[in-house]
Amino acid sequence: MYTFQAATWGLALAVAIAVPTWAVSVPLRDASLADRVWASFIAVPAALYVLMLGADARLMVMLTLLLAWALRLTFYVSRRNWGHGEDRRYQAIRARNQPNFELKSLWLVFGLQAVLGWTVSWPVLAAAGGPPWSLWDSLGAALALAGLLTEAIADAQLARFKRDAANQGRVMDRGLWRYSRHPNYFGEACVWWGLGLMGLAGGGWANAWCLVSPLLMTVLLLRVSGVALLEQDIAERRPAYADYIARTSAFIPWPPRRA
Template sequence: MAGWAVFLAGLGAALALMTGAWAASVVRRDASLVDRYWGLGFVLVTLVWWGLAGWPLQGLWIVVPVFLWGLRLSAFIVWRNWGHGEDGRYTDMRAGRSDTAFAARSLVTIFWLQGALVAVIGLPMLAVIQADGLRWPLAVAGLLAWGVGLWFEAVADAQMARFRRDPGNRGQVMDRGLWRYSRHPNYFGEIVVWVGFGLLALAAGGWWAVPSAVLMILLILRVSGVTLLERRLHESRPGYADYVRRTNTLIPGPPRG
């Protein structure tokens, strides 16, 4: 099957998954269900591409990391958001619109948009699966980066979840564990994961897929991750300005002062 046809098959699978998620969101009036399907989307498109390539053993270099990363991310978001209703970001988008109008809008601007992004950002997976071989030093470096990033992301998420479970911490700033050294250690871990995926794409000779990993990193830094969260925390946490003064934004480092 031609390269574009393989890509489009993955895109179609991602859009189908997100359409199902959208239908559930309409019933539940909760557009934040899309967040739970983000990691699963990468798992699905990677599986589709791997299957269309004939299940090559080399594909395991990217299939296993994507499965571990994507399933952990989706499972964590399901657990974290269970019983909390719609996230405020989507509630703000819903405001002033009828349920019908918001449903139509959210299908395109939330669910299908994220489905398309999954396929485009997932190109490093396709590059590794379709490659004739791997440059082993780069491939090993990619796996090491992925492992370090996944560790940071998982540990930071677990530490924050434990902090939030304590009612005494309500309204307080989390500055313990990895959060003592970085204001966003989970996003730092996510970025390092995608550096790993980019290195794996380069190891496969898929230089054309590296911009997809860069796009993901830019989205984390400038759109849906660090910048958005910083603005919200400055508004909702009285002690956040002091935390900003003494703690690195992203890359972990010793506290200042």
């Protein structure tokens, strides 16, 4: 009963973040504001679960990792997008959903992302009130931390590469990007599989529904808003990227293939 109540309030909080953000996006004509609050759709419900259901060592570690992930991502996305207007991905969504996209974006963009973010928060909900810390918790926490460091390093390497005017038009294939075309997304997936493992350690197989979280994130990263979307036309816009695709793993870091 308490778990259901916490889940309901978590969803309500996610929606409460989505609606005013949508209201701000309408006069700005910038639906990509959703990217700046995406992490809060996950972190705020998760923090509520800990407050409502009680904090043990497992939940505190999970919440610490999640808040570190949320703060880093929010700062990174906000800094990257500041002053650039609506992201081209959202411009395409806007064009496909005319007329009245301003109203439609309430559920097509902000409402949908609020529900998805709430779903991703489920491992924290599943872990509440579980048995003492176990080896599986240690493995999950280590995987989540490694993923967080991987995506932070990858994003920093890419940002530094883009700041150098000499790299204009070139393909980033250095550092972690030498071994994966999307090491930041791989790190992101590791974060959620690590937290999912901790949710399973706390809730047992009866709460295996928490694995919907890492499964959903992996699908989004590979097939929806991540790899597939970014690469659908990049080889046409940047011919050198075709060679990068030929020699570099799309997701899981791996030594590059020889030409």
